[in-house]
Amino acid sequence: xxxxxxxxxxxxxxxxxxxxxxxxxxxxxxxxxxxxxxxxxxxxxxxxxxxxxxxxxxxxxxxxxxxxxxxxxxxxxxxxxxxxxxxxxxxxxxxxxxxxxxxxxxxxxxxxxxxxxxxxxxxxxxxxxxxxxxxxxxxxxxxxxxxxxxxxxxxxxxxxxxxxxxxxxxxxxxxxxxxxxxxxxxxxxxxxxxxxxxxxxxxxxxxxxxxxxxxxxxxxxxxxxxxxxxxxxxxxxxxxxxxxxxxxxxxxxxxxxxxxxxxxxxxxxxxxxxxxxxxxxxxxx
Numbered sequence: 001x002x003x004x005x006x007x008x009x010x011x012x013x014x015x016x017x018x019x020x021x022x023x024x025x026x027x028x029x030x031x032x033x034x035x036x037x038x039x040x041x042x043x044x045x046x047x048x049x050x051x052x053x054x055x056x057x058x059x060x061x062x063x064x065x066x067x068x069x070x071x072x073x074x075x076x077x078x079x080x081x082x083x084x085x086x087x088x089x090x091x092x093x094x095x096x097x098x099x100x101x102x103x104x105x106x107x108x109x110x111x112x113x114x115x116x117x118x119x120x121x122x123x124x125x126x127x128x129x130x131x132x133x134x135x136x137x138x139x140x141x142x143x144x145x146x147x148x149x150x151x152x153x154x155x156x157x158x159x160x161x162x163x164x165x166x167x168x169x170x171x172x173x174x175x176x177x178x179x180x181x182x183x184x185x186x187x188x189x190x191x192x193x194x195x196x197x198x199x200x201x202x203x204x205x206x207x208x209x210x211x212x213x214x215x216x217x218x219x220x221x222x223x224x225x226x227x228x229x230x231x232x233x234x235x236x237x238x239x240x241x242x243x244x245x246x247x248x249x250x251x252x253x254x255x256x257x258x259x260x261x262x263x264x265x266x267x268x269x270x271x272x273x274x275x276x277x278x279x280x281x282x283x284x285x
């Protein structure tokens with residue numbers, strides 16, 4: 001989403017339709033006034049003065065800035081989903097996607113040189129290839145989100161906590177304290193299970209990305225010396241079926257961890273567990 005740092009309010013003010021109409025009208029008036037004469041010079045100097053004052057004042061006003069922000073937000077709301085996903089990626093992931101997009105554009109150029117008799121089939125291949133690129137972008141986004149979650153979680157630390165808590169339970173005599181500790185142990189085990197499922201999905205996403213990359217490169221190599229477009233179409237159909245099966249498999253991995261899980265949520269979860277641990281300690285004492 002646009003922020004104050006990414007919006008150039010002076011540029012927005014200059015390109016505003018009202019300002020452009022004002023400049024155009026002033027230019028026409030200067031021309032009609034008689035070319036380089038005193039009247040036209042006065043009009044141009046007055047226009048420049050008014051424009052400088054306008055650019056110095058209007059872009060700084062809160063009302064104008066809010067208006068521009070709202071316009072940018074509306075534009076982003078109507079932006080194509082693929083573009084929104086792309087802009088949400090980190091720089092490395094964006095470059096990874098752009099490389100594949102560049103290869104796909106080269107494939108289209110190679111296809112354009114082939115006989116017209118093959119174009120119907122080639123157009124079908126191109127459509128499927130665009131679908132692959134969309135799938136690739138979605139998996140890049142998922143990979144980034146799961147990687148963020150995995151980097152914010154420590155499997156080893158969870159295992160240490162679980163082991164220590166299990167050891168504590170062996171020496172607890174109070175039923176109330178035992179109940180609290182067992183509840184916390186259950187939460188820790190669920191967190192560990194969630195972490196393992198997230199890692200599995202991360203590996204599936206990475207595998208999907210590599211498969212799509214290999215396929216696009218395979219199509220590119222074939223497009224340079226293509227003799228049999230049907231072969232590429234067959235390979236693409238097989239890949240698309242594999243991707244659909246993998247998507248189904250990911251859905252079958254029951255996991256309440258959403259792809260939008262953030263580091264902030266992880267910190268909140270840790271704080272919640274620390275609060276429960278503190279409460280348990282007070283109860284034990």
